[in-house]
Amino acid sequence: MYYLSNMKILLLIFITISNLVLASNGDGAIGARSSALAHASSTLFDVWSARNNQGSLAFVRKPEIGAFYENRFFVKELSQSGFAMALPIKKGTFGITYSTLGYKLYRESQASLAYSIKLNEIIGLGVAVDYLNTKIADIYGQAHAVTGSVGITAKLTKQLIFSTHIYNPFKAKITNYNNETVPTIFKLGAQYIFSKKVCLLLEAEKTSFQKINIKGGIEYLPSSLIYIRVGAATYPTQAAFGIGVNYQGLKIDVSSMYHSILGFSPQIGLSYALGKEKTKINSTPETEAK
Numbered sequence: 001m002y003y004l005s006n007m008k009i010l011l012l013i014f015i016t017i018s019n020l021v022l023a024s025n026g027d028g029a030i031g032a033r034s035s036a037l038a039h040a041s042s043t044l045f046d047v048w049s050a051r052n053n054q055g056s057l058a059f060v061r062k063p064e065i066g067a068f069y070e071n072r073f074f075v076k077e078l079s080q081s082g083f084a085m086a087l088p089i090k091k092g093t094f095g096i097t098y099s100t101l102g103y104k105l106y107r108e109s110q111a112s113l114a115y116s117i118k119l120n121e122i123i124g125l126g127v128a129v130d131y132l133n134t135k136i137a138d139i140y141g142q143a144h145a146v147t148g149s150v151g152i153t154a155k156l157t158k159q160l161i162f163s164t165h166i167y168n169p170f171k172a173k174i175t176n177y178n179n180e181t182v183p184t185i186f187k188l189g190a191q192y193i194f195s196k197k198v199c200l201l202l203e204a205e206k207t208s209f210q211k212i213n214i215k216g217g218i219e220y221l222p223s224s225l226i227y228i229r230v231g232a233a234t235y236p237t238q239a240a241f242g243i244g245v246n247y248q249g250l251k252i253d254v255s256s257m258y259h260s261i262l263g264f265s266p267q268i269g270l271s272y273a274l275g276k277e278k279t280k281i282n283s284t285p286e287t288e289a290k
Helices: 002-020 032-036
Strands: 064-070 080-088 093-103 106-118 123-136 142-155 160-167 173-175 185-193 198-207 213-220 226-234 237-247 250-259 263-273
Touching (some): 032 226, 032 263, 093 123, 142 173
Antiparallel strands (some): 080 093, 123 142, 142 160, 198 213, 213 226, 237 250
16 A cells, blocks of 8 residues: 555656656746746846846845745645755855755755856846756666756846746756756746836746746735735646735745646745845836835
8 A cells, every 4th residue: 555655646746747847857936936926037036036047146136045845736745845045246146046846755856056247237147057866766766967047137127127048058868768858948037017016027938848838927015014926827727826024134925826636836935135235236116125
């Protein structure tokens, strides 16, 4: 019975991963804020930009550290957790992220080191090196791969932000068996800031193994402390929602995505911005709201 139970769990994991492109074998966005917006997050400036789009990381103005935990579809064996750190310096911003998904019989992990720089007050450029590891039980062993990503973010006006991000442009292999490669993922995002209280986010994502996924979200600030977020995605079809609290640099975010077949994936995130701003950029409603 124990063997059959584990086989069922492994089967669910393989089906889920093949359909959703999770964790290390696909550069899935991380963070509860991103999740509440259906992961339409490539234009956001926060600590999670170290993974979600290194181009946006260039506009992070304070040192920040964060962690998250996701209980995907309420299946403990599919839980995902990780942390991120952003460290602005005189010229540019460094970022470190780590995430892990799975349990002892199947586990994926991804570690990234990012660096970004503002080419001017409008454009941010960033790159990352990613180390991937996949482990399947004891008898199958584990596989490793090294790849990278590059992102560009442009603040065209105080209201309009565009971004593009490419993950695994080198088409790295996770294993030589069956010529299995890591997916290449291209993202094109936009954010329109209506006011200090409301912004709209849109993003198109295309992987080398799946058809295009259109994502969108709205972030609303009813007060200086509270955030309300909703979002949706087309492939797979999912809805998203969440709330956040930002008190003197301490951010607590709670969110969930909903898949019509597999159910809810609740997530909680915690981050804290340290010290003073290392750089000064032209203020926009998006940055002032932070």
